[in-house]
Structures are given as structure tokens and as C-alpha cells.
Amino acid sequence: MVTPTMEPFAYRDGRLFAEGVDLADLALAVGTPFYCYSHAHLSEQAERFDAAFAKLPHLTCFSVKACSNLAILALMARRGLGFDIVSGGELARCLAAGAAPATIVYSGVGKTAAEMKQALEAGIRCFNVESPGELDLLNQVAGELGVTAPVALRVNPDVDPQTHPYISTGMKENKFGISHREAVAEYQRAAAMANIEVVGIDCHIGSQLTSVQPFLDALDRLLALVAQLAAAGVTVRHLDLGGGLGIRYRAESPPTPAEYATPLVERILPTGLTVILEPGRVLVGNGGCFVTRVLYTKENDGKRFVIVDAGMNDLVRPTLYGAYQEILPVAAHAERPNRIVDVVGPICESGDFLARSRELVVVRPGELLAVMSAGAYGFSMASTYNTRPRVAEVMVQGERYHLIRERETVASLMAGEHIPEGV
């Protein structure tokens, strides 16, 4: 049974809380900026998503790149989820978090021989192969190790997910996957390879999708291919539908996990196939927020700026995708007026903003702002540009909080750098 929805972040007496913890208290305890995740929300989303596919033999593989902190991976693993990885580094994270190798699938267009070896030695569940060259190399690496590599081909179904071009991955102009027109020939080649075992078929059409139709279109393409493959003598046991289910950042109304799953389950059930899902954003996006402190406010020729201690290196989505993320004052200030402002960071780039032309209550230096829906592609996309140590991550659980990642230090950023003699 899935527990009823709780709001992970809500005001109590004009102060913004994460579950039972005042974000202002957290800011004093860990400093700013920091990411804060709700244990209850993450657990609930994982359980709810997984339960939506209960009628099918299935494996829900959390997409590690959405939020890859070990504590979050451990939380997912303990709720029976597997993982979708895109690098050897992510594989190491999953294993460190206690994941069973048989629950890990490996996606990505640029796997190296070393990463293939690492994953074969670990004994992962499946490689989602994205090109003929990758298939050849995987066969060779598996041969050298004397093992067989379980493989699904990532097919590009050429459907338009109607999302931002940077996060659309399943159209023919994207770099991902193998054309659905070439898939049968490539599967026949794979099936004939000595160290490859064909186990599934895979696609991933994009991210932040807010309707079910593109998923159904992709499923139809895949099921048609499964039939063509069977006719050609190639059997697949699982269907991997990738990730991509969207969340609400502002006014979107994406399908719930159940609304997403129900029509898919209906179509897959008669096939007897196992289904693998690779959700990322939907499991963690709304379960995290990002807290920053106001440094200055200023006005240039009538344009107002709120300058905060967080930059695009800490949270890149607003500038990279033009993404809207709600910004809330940690103390509500109901008595103050609103203003149209740009919320900007300290980085030397004009693209360094968290919000542009945003209506926000008047805030003063020293006060705190919370950027909402920051659990997915927040910390995991952070960089150290401008020699800014990556921020702390905190997980709140009821009235308690856990520091799940310490703030980096400048010393740790410089470690490994060397000044040669005579430079």
C-alpha cells in the first residue's frame, strides 16, 4: 500500500518547512547554499511508481543521473528499485549504495572498453547498446573476459515527445539509439555474435513529457519490432521503455504514475514480456529544493536584481533549458509587496540566473530563498566553475535531518593539481 500524498515543503506559521524541519534552521546548521530532500516524498514516489506496474513482471530502474547521492540510491535500492546508469562512475555509486548488479541496466552512447569490462565483471542485468560499433566492441570485450554480455538495442522510434529540444532523445535527428529501420538487421547480427546474448529491446524518447501519447506511440513501434524480430528468429524477453515522465514545475499537469502506467500495462500484459522502466525526474524532482541566501539587492535603470549566493554552477537548469523553477521566500513576509526581479548569482556570466523577470516578494540581504522542484538534475549537474565548491546535500526525515553530502572545500578542488618546475 502506498501512503497518501504529503507535501514535502510547506509553510507553517509563515516559515517554510521541509517535512518537520524549518529550512531557516537547516541553513544555520549547514550553511548556504544547500540542497534539501524529503525522505517521505522520495520513498512515496518510488513506491507509487513501482506499484503502478505491479500487474506486470517489471523492474523500475531509477535513472541515477537525475540525483546520484549515495543516500538517495540506497533509499531506492531498499525499496526494491534497480538502476539505470550511464557511466562506470554511476555503476560504482550503485554498488557502493548496496544495489544488486542484476538490477542495473547500462545506457549511453559512449561506453568505453574499460567501462564495459567493469560492468561485465560486476554482472549487470543488461547493456542498452546504441550503435553497431558499440555492439562489436562489447562482443570483443566480453570475449576477452570469457563471458556473455546481455544486450538490448536502444531503438530510436522517431516519435516527437513535444518537450525541450535538449531533452528530446527519440527523434531521428538525435544522437541516441539505432534507427528502427535498421534494428532488425542489427539484432540478427547481435544474435549471431559469440559473446552477445540478446535479452531485450530498449528506447528512451525524452524527458519532462507531460502526456502519455508519445510513450504509447513509442511502445507501438517497439511492439511492432518485437513481432518482426520474432518472425526473423530473434526473441527478446524484456521491453525497456526508458524514463521521461514529467513533473509539475509550474502549470504543467503531467499524468500521475498510475495514469502513465495503466495504458502501457494494458498493452504489454498480453505479450508476456517483462517491462523495465527508467524513471529519473518523476521520482526525485519535486522531493528536493535548493536553498540560497540573498547577498544584495540592486536596481539598474529600473531593472531590479536579487543577487544570491548560488549560481548557475550550483543549479544550471534555469539557464541551460530556460527552465522555470518556483522561488519561495523561506520566511513568507505576507505584509510586503511583490516586485518583478531577476534572481542572479555571483558567476561572471550573463547566463548566471535562477529566474528572470520573476514576480517575487521584496526580499532583503541575509534572507533566504528556496528554489523548488530542484531534486532532479540539480546537484547532479553542478560544477565547480569559478572555483566554487559544490554545496551540501541534506535529507530531512520527519523532525530529523541527515547531512548526506558535506560541502566541498577549496582544498579538495585544488587537490590533484600540480605546478611544474620552471612553469
Ligand SMILES: *Cc1c(COP(=O)(O)O)cnc(C)c1O
Ligand atoms: C536521462 C535518462 C533517463 C531518465 O529520464 P527522466 O526524464 O529523468 O525520467 C532514462 N533513461 C535514459 C537512457 C536516460 O538518458
